[in-house]
Amino acid sequence: MYTKPEFTPADPEAAFRLIEQAVFGTLVTAGPEGPVVSHPIFMLERGEGGNGALVSHLAAANPHCALIGRGLPTVAIFMGDQCYISSSWYPRRIERENTDRDNAPTWNFATVHCHGRPQVLDVRETARHIRDCVEHLEAGRGERWHLKELGPGGMKRRLPNVLGFRMPIERLEAKFKMGQDEPWRDTRAAIDRLEDGVDPSLAAAMRRENEGRD
Template identity: 60%
Template sequence: MYSKPEFAPLSRDDVFGLIEAAVFATVVTSGPQGLVVSHLPYVLDRTRGANGTLVSHLARANPHSALIAEGRETVAVFQGPHGYISPSWYPRNPVRDSAPTWNFAVVHCHGRPVPLDDYGTARHLLQLVDMLERDRDDRWRMRELGPGGMERRMPSIIGFDMPIKRLEAKFKMGQDERLYDTDGAIGALEETDPALAAMMKTHNAHRCD
């Protein structure tokens, strides 16, 4: 992934935090007929492996599952806040001579999937549901599927671990623009896109130019 030194994340926690906030990723695997793409939810286990381990699942009916079962080279792409940056937000100093751009945060996780057995897949599904239902007032629980509900579905699902062999992250948040221009964009976005504005503010807080 093309990047610049100034777009590097502030910390490993920054990278893991984006993965955990996004949950959902675009997944690309190289197969005999070319690239295969799916879109899957993930749980990140920060404690397993030098770069953590992703855990997910997909339908066995999905042709992608055969490539996952073979452990082929795969990349999961997680996207954070992003948006168009208009020079109309920049101060005239004396003119607004910077070009429009797009700010974004993205993480690429490279690795080879390792299929899970039924027990591991069921454990992952329980963790995923628990994570996504955690803050709901009337949360749903897996046991509501009823007797045999999980067992009936398991043959149609393949779970997998993906130890992250290589981690790439790019947080393009206006660090390469003039600070007064970036500040102008942050001010405009605080009303329309507070998540992007907050991330831009964090990644430019160290600047004094």
């Protein structure tokens, strides 16, 4: 992934928080006939190795499963806060008789790429993973759903239709493009506009990544 040193997140934990908040990602594996892409949900296991591991599952009928079973090089992609940044938000300059807003518009975003080789889970591990997913995603709901509501044998009947896998993260790339390479007056103006009802969440992320600039 192309990036710049300025786009490295200020907090090393920010990349892991993005994965945990996103949950949903894009899975890309290089197959013999070209890239194969799926869109599963992921659970992050922080305790495995330096970068942890991702645990996920696909429908067993998905052709992607054949590549997962071979442990081929794979990338999981997660997107965080992102938004178009309009030059109309920038203050006008008065330099050498130029009063235009001469900085181009852009798109600010946060993304994380996790590289690794998937390992297929057995049935018991897959069932545990699905339980973990349900517990995580149902947490805090007023009338949450419980896995036991599938009824006797409900889980066992469905497991053959699912392929669970774990992917230790061999390499993690994080790019938080938040205006760090733009003039501070422009970045600050964009933050102000975003805070004013456009995208307060992205504004907060931009403030964090530009802390200390003046």
